Amino acid sequence: MNTTEVKIYDTTLRDGTQGEGISFSVTDKLLIAERLDAFGVDYIEGGFPGSNPRDITFFAEAKKLKLKHAKLAAFGATRRAGVKASADAQLATLLDSGMPVMTIVGKTWDLHVTEILRTTLEENLAMIEDSVRYLVSQGREVIYDAEHFFDGYRSDPDYAFKTLAAALRGGASNLTLCDTNGGSLVNDFQDIVTKAVAEFGGDKVGVHTHNDSGLGVALALAGVAGGATLVQGTANGYGERTGNANLITVLPSLFLKMGKTAHCAANLKQLRELSLYFDELANLRPDTKMPYVGASAFAHKGGLHANAAQKVKSSYEHIDPALVGNHTRVLVSDMAGRSSVAMKARELGIEIDEKGPEIKKLIEELKELEFTGYEFEAADASLKLLISGSLGQSKSFFEVENYRVIVEHHGGQLFAEATVKVTVNGESHHTVAEATGPVSALDKALRSALSAAYPRLSEMKLLDYKVRILENGLGANARTRVLIESADADHVWGTVGVSDNIIEASWEALCDAVTYKLTQIEA
Numbered sequence: 001m002n003t004t005e006v007k008i009y010d011t012t013l014r015d016g017t018q019g020e021g022i023s024f025s026v027t028d029k030l031l032i033a034e035r036l037d038a039f040g041v042d043y044i045e046g047g048f049p050g051s052n053p054r055d056i057t058f059f060a061e062a063k064k065l066k067l068k069h070a071k072l073a074a075f076g077a078t079r080r081a082g083v084k085a086s087a088d089a090q091l092a093t094l095l096d097s098g099m100p101v102m103t104i105v106g107k108t109w110d111l112h113v114t115e116i117l118r119t120t121l122e123e124n125l126a127m128i129e130d131s132v133r134y135l136v137s138q139g140r141e142v143i144y145d146a147e148h149f150f151d152g153y154r155s156d157p158d159y160a161f162k163t164l165a166a167a168l169r170g171g172a173s174n175l176t177l178c179d180t181n182g183g184s185l186v187n188d189f190q191d192i193v194t195k196a197v198a199e200f201g202g203d204k205v206g207v208h209t210h211n212d213s214g215l216g217v218a219l220a221l222a223g224v225a226g227g228a229t230l231v232q233g234t235a236n237g238y239g240e241r242t243g244n245a246n247l248i249t250v251l252p253s254l255f256l257k258m259g260k261t262a263h264c265a266a267n268l269k270q271l272r273e274l275s276l277y278f279d280e281l282a283n284l285r286p287d288t289k290m291p292y293v294g295a296s297a298f299a300h301k302g303g304l305h306a307n308a309a310q311k312v313k314s315s316y317e318h319i320d321p322a323l324v325g326n327h328t329r330v331l332v333s334d335m336a337g338r339s340s341v342a343m344k345a346r347e348l349g350i351e352i353d354e355k356g357p358e359i360k361k362l363i364e365e366l367k368e369l370e371f372t373g374y375e376f377e378a379a380d381a382s383l384k385l386l387i388s389g390s391l392g393q394s395k396s397f398f399e400v401e402n403y404r405v406i407v408e409h410h411g412g413q414l415f416a417e418a419t420v421k422v423t424v425n426g427e428s429h430h431t432v433a434e435a436t437g438p439v440s441a442l443d444k445a446l447r448s449a450l451s452a453a454y455p456r457l458s459e460m461k462l463l464d465y466k467v468r469i470l471e472n473g474l475g476a477n478a479r480t481r482v483l484i485e486s487a488d489a490d491h492v493w494g495t496v497g498v499s500d501n502i503i504e505a506s507w508e509a510l511c512d513a514v515t516y517k518l519t520q521i522e523a
């Protein structure tokens with residue numbers, strides 16, 4: 001292994017699932033293992049077979065996976081005190097997993113040895129060495145996770161090193177120093193890693209960090225700067241308490257900024273997609289602010305930023321977003337200037353002269369709308385309609401004559417009935433539709449009224465509906481902003497409506513959603 005190469009050890013399927021709200025089925029775990037392998041991580045820790053039947057089943061199924069590069073690791077602890085390693089039930093379960101790599105956690109911190117395990121310091125060293133030696137004798141690669149290494153080192157550095165030496169004597173391929181409680185600060189952490197590297201060799205030292213001080217990623221990088229050559233972490237930082245080092249942030253920092261490389265470095269462009277895939281399986285909303293890959297990671301809102309980024313991209317972007325599969329976005333708001341509006345228009349497929357009179361009028365209109373409660377950041381489709389309208393390029397697909405919606409509570413059930421009358425090409429269409437909620441009833445009635453003229457509207461559906469009450473304190477008279485997300489097979493688009501009345505705000509966002517789809521059909 002050359003000095004710039006780092007091994008990437010993913011523990012999403014074990015430590016990641018120790019995070020609150022994270023649970024993967026066996027099928028999810030198998031899909032994730034295959035995806036991580038395709039991405040190119042070196043180790044995939046699949047679970048704790050001594051813990052639960054799900055992980056045992058996972059390993060039974062995982063044996064059938066045809067992984068291209070990654071080694072699957074099963075996780076467990078050192079033998080119990082006073083029990084021979086060969087007679088320890090939990091080590092037997094680990095071996096039964098049939099995995100080529102066994103990662104075992106052992107105690108470093110004297111406090112944990114005497115107060116938690118309630119054994120002697122000598123017996124703990126024997127537990128570590130015996131357990132590693134036994135698993136190695138069974139033909140497995142053993143990675144030793146030194147639990148609470150940093151707290152242990154601060155309490156008794158000699159003893160902390162003795163635990164690592166015991167694992168090494170047993171035959172461990174790697175000594176991973178764990179900041180189990182996540183409380184370390186960067187300089188002290190790096191200093192301790194550097195000492196361990198000097199004692200045991202960088203090729204033997206790894207780091208496993210947690211985010212309890214908001215430094216999970218920083219500590220992992222400090223570990224590598226201190227000479228460690230294996231990094232443990234999880235996708236999107238899932239994990240116990242505040243999570244583990246987020247590999248989605250660690251990897252680009254290592255490869256693009258620290259001159260390190262790893263097998264997966266060639267696939268860095270898949271990073272955003274990988275992060276979204278994990279959130280999808282974990283059933284979590286992607287964090288738009290996630291460094292490198294989040295939707296906001298390269299989103300420019302300030303007009304001055306957009307102006308500069310247009311001239312020299314790197315002036316407000318720390319890397320080229322394409323390197324991690326992300327892209328630049330321009331957000332248009334009341335902080336926009338000519339450059340942001342022109343860039344945004346271009347992104348939406350509309351050319352506008354940055355120095356011309358139209359843009360001035362458009363910016364004034366935008367700022368006035370934002371002042372009255374509109375927000376276009378999540379409503380690109382409404383923004384596109386607004387820009388084309390302002391440039392005199394919009395087309396009227398239908399005119400609304402009237403609409404009405406009633407909500408009735410009847411026999412313990414709620415019904416909504418909407419009536420919509422529209423004119424298309426001079427012809428009036430009048431429809432009625434029912435649904436459980438008023439917005440859904442209006443949506444059905446509107447699309448049904450337009451269906452004869454525009455049958456392809458059946459391709460679209462409403463995905464999400466969000467309401468925000470503006471001007472806090474005004475109670476029922478406050479203005480309401482509605483954001484609607486719609487989709488067809490190829491696109492997702494957002495529209496916005498604002499009114500003193502929630503139904504009118506919803507209707508406005510609905511009409512924009514339908515009009516946008518019609519413009520796409522015509523394009």
Ligand SMILES: CC(=O)SCCNC(=O)CCNC(=O)[C@H](O)C(C)(C)COP(=O)(O)OP(=O)(O)OC[C@H]1O[C@@H](n2cnc3c(N)ncnc32)[C@H](O)[C@@H]1OP(=O)(O)O
Binds near residue numbers: 015018051105116118
């Ligand atoms: C830092 C980490 O993330 S380590 C991984 C933590 N992950 C988990 O705990 C999730 C999976 N855990 C489990 O399913 C269960 O806790 C099990 C199956 C591992 C153990 O369950 P139980 O046998 O019922 O024990 P319980 O969880 O109450 O307590 C842990 C026992 O393991 C012992 N133990 C803890 N760490 C170690 C170790 N490194 N080596 C040996 N024994 C250990 C403790 O001393 C305690 O035994 P004791 O009460 O006799 O002293």
Ligand SMILES: CC(=O)C(=O)O
Binds near residue numbers: 015145148179181
């Ligand atoms: C092993 C592990 O997960 C830890 O010490 O945090």
